[in-house]
Structure formats: C-alpha cells, structure tokens
Amino acid sequence: MADEREGPRPNRGPAAAADNRRALIAAAREEFAAGGLEVAFSAIARRAGVGQGSLYRHFPTKIELAAAVFEDNIDELERAGSLDALFDAIVAQARMSAAFLDAVVSARDVPAVQHIGERMAVLVGALLAADQAAGRVDGAIAREDVLLVVTMLARTVAAAAPEEQADVLTRSRALFARALSPR
CATH class of the missing domain: 1.10.10 (Arc Repressor Mutant, subunit A)
Structure with a gap:
C-alpha cells in the first residue's frame, strides 16, 4: 500500500x-x-x-513577515511581570529580536512595524511603572531609556558568538541593573 x-x-x-x-x-x-x-x-x-x-x-514583503513573527513574540513578552523578566524573554528571542530591530530601522513607516512598536512601548511603559512603584527601578528612568536597553540587549546577545553569549548576557544584565537601579 x-x-x-x-x-x-x-x-x-x-x-x-x-x-x-x-x-x-x-x-x-x-x-x-x-x-x-x-x-x-x-x-x-x-x-x-x-x-x-x-x-x-x-x-x-519580508518586513511584514518579520512583523507577524514578532507579533507572536510580543504575546510572550507581555507575560513578563517585571523588566528583569522582560530582559530574560528578549534574550531568549535575541536572534529574532535583532532581526526584527533591523527591519524596524529600515521600515518605520510600515503599519505592521508601527503596530509592534506601539505594543512594545505600552508593554515597557507598564512594566517600568510597576518596577518603579516597587522601588526596583529609578524613578528618573523613562520608557524610551528602557526601550534603548531592550534594543542594546537584543543586538549585543545576538551578535556574540554562541560560546560567548552567556558571558555577554551576564555582563550586560549587570550593567543594566546598575544603570536602572534607584539612586
């Protein structure tokens, strides 16, 4: 048969x-x-x-496909309960996140890309407010600062050689923790 x-x-x-x-x-x-x-x-x-x-x-277009993939990733990121958990999720998605960040830079005017950016900004704003209220993050830190940290973290981890990623992650997270901590 x-x-x-x-x-x-x-x-x-x-x-x-x-x-x-x-x-x-x-x-x-x-x-x-x-x-x-x-x-x-x-x-x-x-x-x-x-x-x-x-x-x-x-x-x-490839940009629209990347946006659809990252839309699913945002669903996962929205389950983060703190900025630390968000950073962990970003690292887990680092390779895809870096690819999408490259797409965002080249296609800011694509509606699907704008939508993802808006969702990410809302998510980061909510997590930042919660972490600031709990005293974990300096009150002077702005949402745009955290978005910059997310971008830097995703790109840095994605660009590191696989055998160096754990060390790069540890060092990056330590730097960001010091930079964001209450003064």
Whole structure:
C-alpha cells in the first residue's frame, strides 16, 4: 500500500489559509533565528511546506513577515511581570529580536512595524511603572531609556558568538541593573 503522503498535497484552497499562515510564521521564526532577515523567501516557503505564491499572498514583503513573527513574540513578552523578566524573554528571542530591530530601522513607516512598536512601548511603559512603584527601578528612568536597553540587549546577545553569549548576557544584565537601579 502506497504512503498517502506521497505526491503533491491536495489543494485545500481558502480552507488552508489559516494553517498556511501559521506554518509560514513558524518557519520564518526558525529561518530568521538561524540566518537573520537575509534568509530567502523560498527557504521559508519550503520549510513551511507551501508554495511561494502562498507566502506572498500572506506576506508581500519580508518586513511584514518579520512583523507577524514578532507579533507572536510580543504575546510572550507581555507575560513578563517585571523588566528583569522582560530582559530574560528578549534574550531568549535575541536572534529574532535583532532581526526584527533591523527591519524596524529600515521600515518605520510600515503599519505592521508601527503596530509592534506601539505594543512594545505600552508593554515597557507598564512594566517600568510597576518596577518603579516597587522601588526596583529609578524613578528618573523613562520608557524610551528602557526601550534603548531592550534594543542594546537584543543586538549585543545576538551578535556574540554562541560560546560567548552567556558571558555577554551576564555582563550586560549587570550593567543594566546598575544603570536602572534607584539612586
């Protein structure tokens, strides 16, 4: 008996759209984490098991795809209960975060990118206010300061060689803790 998976998959048409979108986002997360934003669209489509036409229908540009991936990451970041927990989550997502930060720099006017930036600003503002109220962060620290720290942390950890990332993380976190602590 032949394996049912042999040959082309049946075309499910519009019914497959949501599954294809999820598969594309998951594939893009893995590909971006491994190779940054330079990864080819064809590699993402192949990993997702869909054609490039499907990829372009969902995400006409790489920036929009990166924004969709980071939108999912923001959901995880929103579960952070403090700036420390946020920094830990950013580090866990560092490679993808750095890729998205590169996208943000080059595409500030893309609505999907603006939306992510707004969500991140709201999240950081809420966590900062809570940490300041608890006396863990200096009251003079502004939301923009913490956003800068997040950007620096993601880029620094992502740029470090894999064998150096733990040390870079430890040193970066110590510096940021001193910089943000109450005076």
